[in-house]
Amino acid sequence: MVSAILLSLVFVASYVQMEDWLRVLLIVIGFIPFIIGIAWAIRIEQKAGYYECGKCGHKYVPTYSNVLWAMHMMRTRYMKCPNCNKKSWQKKVISKK
Numbered sequence: 001m002v003s004a005i006l007l008s009l010v011f012v013a014s015y016v017q018m019e020d021w022l023r024v025l026l027i028v029i030g031f032i033p034f035i036i037g038i039a040w041a042i043r044i045e046q047k048a049g050y051y052e053c054g055k056c057g058h059k060y061v062p063t064y065s066n067v068l069w070a071m072h073m074m075r076t077r078y079m080k081c082p083n084c085n086k087k088s089w090q091k092k093v094i095s096k097k
């Protein structure tokens with residue numbers, strides 16, 4: 001849904017004759033809900049459950065920026081464990097036990 005808005009705005013901005021500043025403005029406006037949507041999704045992702053360290057099995061809640069910048073595949077992220085300080089692919093777990 002959000003990406004549909006973004007795509008149509010970028011499409012309009014690219015193909016309709018208009019001033020350059022208006023073109024840029026349209027693209028920026030198109031990106032705002034997109035960025036907010038992603039930021040919100042990551043926030044929920046960060047708050048719900050824990051990540052389990054692949055090396056030592058430590059379970060923890062990562063910081064927002066950790067989640068934001070970590071490489072990820074599905075619900076697994078490559079992050080540094082605060083317990084053993086080793087980087088590994090960390091699986092998302094819902095419960096701490």
Ligand SMILES: [Zn+2]
Nearest residue numbers: 053056081084
């Ligand atoms: Zn660890």
